[in-house]
Amino acid sequence: MSLARLGLHYGRTTGGITLLASPFSRQFHGSLTVMARQKKQRVFAPTKKQLAAKARKKASKARKSxxxxxxxxxxxxxxxxxxxxxxxxxxxxxxxxxxxxxRGDRILVFAEGKAAEEAKRAGADVVGGPEIVDAVVSGRQQASMYLCTPDLIRAITPKLGRVLGPRGLMPSERRGTVTDDVAGYIRRLKGTIEWxxxxxxxxxxxxxxxxxxxxxxxxxxxxxxxxxxxxxxxxxxxxxxxxxxxxxxxxxxxxxxxxxxxxxxx
Structure with missing residues (x-):
């Protein structure tokens, strides 16, 4: 194969022959900048924390009354x-x-048997007997109002008295939240308060x-x-x-x- 086909030419000097690159030979560029452009750039979606921070910043700039x-x-x-x-x-x-x-309005009723079924139909959110007392104490079951039938008040008082009493939520006869007619109490409450x-x-x-x-x-x-x-x-x-x-x-x-x-x- 001739030197010309390899993109080289030669010239004579006093010391012999010198090979020179052809001025028409193709030059290749392999720099990191060019290679980076060829790679597809990944787009990362903002996290929930970043979105929340952006919303707080926007709210702080909003015009206030x-x-x-x-x-x-x-x-x-x-x-x-x-x-x-x-x-x-x-x-x-x-x-x-x-x-x-x-968690919004929730009515929890301590009742069993027929009274429990009537409380559910009247719209109580949670209905149960002494078996749900521990759930109330631990916070797994919470409500904005607690009702109880008279036959269960003694069973729930020892544990719930110290939990609901200080918060003003313990069922009591004086408030009318200990009653045989828990279903009627719920219906009256829902019928007079449209909210x-x-x-x-x-x-x-x-x-x-x-x-x-x-x-x-x-x-x-x-x-x-x-x-x-x-x-x-x-x-x-x-x-x-x-x-x-x-x-x-x-x-x-x-x-x-x-x-x-x-x-x-x-």
Whole structure:
């Protein structure tokens, strides 16, 4: 094979023959930069932690209402919302009650036999006898209200008294939560309270139209919520009792176009 076909040519010097690369020979480039470009780049999806951090950052930059950190009396809050909704007389007030209920409203009933079946049909979330006491003590079964039939109260009191008592949730005859008619109690409760807390323990309910007298409706609704969550005080003895586990942390009033205003006197 000739030197020309190999892409080489030669020249004469005084010391002999010197081989030179042809100026027309092809040059190959194998640098790391070019090789990296040829590789397909992998795209990594953000983790849940990164997405949560991004959402918190976005929320912190969001515009906040001037009423977020301010409390008002019910009358003053109504005046502000009426001014906002002056052109919308059919707008509706909404009451937002934030509680410490971590899993929403749940009714747990201690009953057996026919009473247990009736409690289930009435809408109880958990129904059982003394066998579920340990689950309540350990926290595997939690509720915002506990009911019990009279024949089981002595069986559950030794263990549950020290757990539910300090939180104001222990069934008692004085409160009416120890009764032979647990099904009737549940039906009355569900029939008079048309609301349910979400998983975060927040209760939302329409109260009245903007230009109606809503003070009476607000106070009546709150009395129902306090009773169902164990926050009802005994006004006769002026004894607030132990702090309930489902304590009310914030009460707000809002309207369709108005801000949420935290109430200070209800």
């Amino acid at each position: 001037i009423y977020d950190s301010e409390k008002m009396t019910l009358d003053n809050a109504i005046s502000v919302l009426r001014a906002v909704e002056v052109a919308s007389p059919n707008a509706t007030y909404e009451l937002i009650v934030k509680t410490a209920m971590g 349910k807390g979400d998983k975060a323990g927040t209760i939302r309910a329409p109260i009245a139209k903007v230009f109606e007298d809503v003070v009476k409706n607000v106070k009546h609704f709150l009395s129902l919520v306090r009773h169902a969550t164990g926050n009802q005080r005994n006004t006769e003895t002026k004894d607030s009792g132990p702090k309930p586990t489902n304590s009310i942390t914030k009460i707000m009033l809002s309207s369709r176009q108005g801000p949420g205003i935290q109430l200070s006197d209800v």
